[in-house]
Amino acid sequence: MTTLTLRRRLWLSRIDYLFLIPGLLIFGAFILWPMLASFYYSTLDWTGFGENAKFVGLKNFTDLLHDEFFYAAFRRSFSFMLMTVPIQMLLALVLAIILNNKLLKLSTFFRAMIFLPVVTPVAVIGIIMVLLLSPFNGPINGLLLDTGLVTRVVDFLGSPTIVLWTLAVIYVWKWTGITLIYWLAALQTVPDELYEAAKLDGVKSWQVMVYMVMPIIAPFAGVIALISAINALNVFPLIQSTTQGGPFFSSEVMEVYIFRTAFAPASGQFPRLGYASAAGVIFGLSIIALTIVQAILMRRIRRKEPTHG
């Protein structure tokens, strides 16, 4: 069997290849091709679908380097990631440790409640938050004024200095449920016997957590951090449906910038598809770089601690 020629093996697998066709068509058309095409588009001066595009080489990239809106949006995307991921991971971990207690009867119910914002469409969350946080008689401002926590209404989504923090809180609220599930899955890999043995030996519960459970779930932390970080970089729907990058571009992250440049330019301006593609290429490559760095780091850590994972 092992000496079959490649041609023979290909022929023997003909039905398997047939099975691959639908999946590969979708993958090729909507993932692989767009990835490659973006590179090509990024070298074009292109003012709209159906318009003639002109090859300009690397001009889009050199222009981007002098575009302060691009710089600001790029930095903002990564700041937003740093503002949300640590809080989200910590909050979800604490909740997961509490909810993982099998004696807690309503654990499933609480998990479902925390998860509800995850399944809610972002457009709906946009509406709710704009209403709730409205500076004109919005319920949250009403509550804050009544309890005396603030003396003046706070324009949560309309003030350039606090808008990004407001969005970070909304974001953490929306996605903590998913991180919670990840942590719970990690905690499930801890054998029950470990807790029992520790209890019999009179080990305190915080010691069990810090010295026994944490090392076991540590390898998962890397994966969860990576997924959360990438998720936080793809925050377009939330921002577009609440502030559209405003006020005065103060919440414009990379994807909002790309969308605005390619599809929704200010009146009187042409869409710049090539330019937006170039921004997308830089953003995509940064994310791939982030993934690779994280993978290398995780491999290093694992090599140092070969007993776990």
Next chain:
Amino acid sequence: MADVMTHKDPFFTPRRRRQLVSVLLAALSAIWVYPLVWMIFASFKPNSELFSNPGMIPDAPTVENYVRAWREANISTYFFNTLFVTVGSVVITSIASALMGYVLGRRPVPGRFAIMGLMVFTLFIPQGYTIIPVFELLTKLGLGQSLWGLMLATCGHSIVVFTLLFAGYFTQMPKELEEACRMDGVGPVKTFVYVMLPLAKPIIVTVVVMQSLQAWNDFLLPLVITLANPAMRTLSVGIYSFKGENFVDWGGMTAASTIAIVPIILLFLFLQRYFIDGLAGAVKG
């Protein structure tokens, strides 16, 4: 789970502690879902009451908002558009990813590791990076202005994750399955349909549930595809545009929002286990 406190203080028995934790969790859950509950109540308030009555319960409950949203704001059209895109993309994605996951997971096909590697490489590509070529491709195919195009492109989002889920699951099944089928003279297609697929039922349900969520809530893709064609909007985009076009009709907006979240929340509550399993599988894999 004993703590220092429990030894000293007989009042804080582990049981009491659990009850206290439950109360705290209940309070947190209430705060957590408050925005959603508030919106559902608000959708029954007339517009005049929405901002003047800060309480949750409407003074004069009305379904007027729903009637207006459904009839005048085209929410009925958007609802059926979303349903079409969701159902279609769920069918296509589950079939395509099951077939591909099966072959990549357990068939000795030349080139399968190359395909797998390529797929894993693209796992984290942001949507903002691919959206321009996707739209251009659909336009060239003549699908840029049709719900079919939106449906097909929606299949692309998670096909890699789903394929890897299927592949991981199929790899674990005993090798003898296909041999037994071959001995009995069952062809490869029948083996897949009658032996393999029924065994992969948990993954199929997970994929169906996750793709429904993805398609129902998708935003950037339908927003771009329907920019020039409002009649094709999905609920998410419809609600988003509602805000821009009828910015005084908050009652209508909350009603439309409630229409958009009810199906997906019901799906989640009934099939919760599969949501959780699917997500947990993504981390473990």
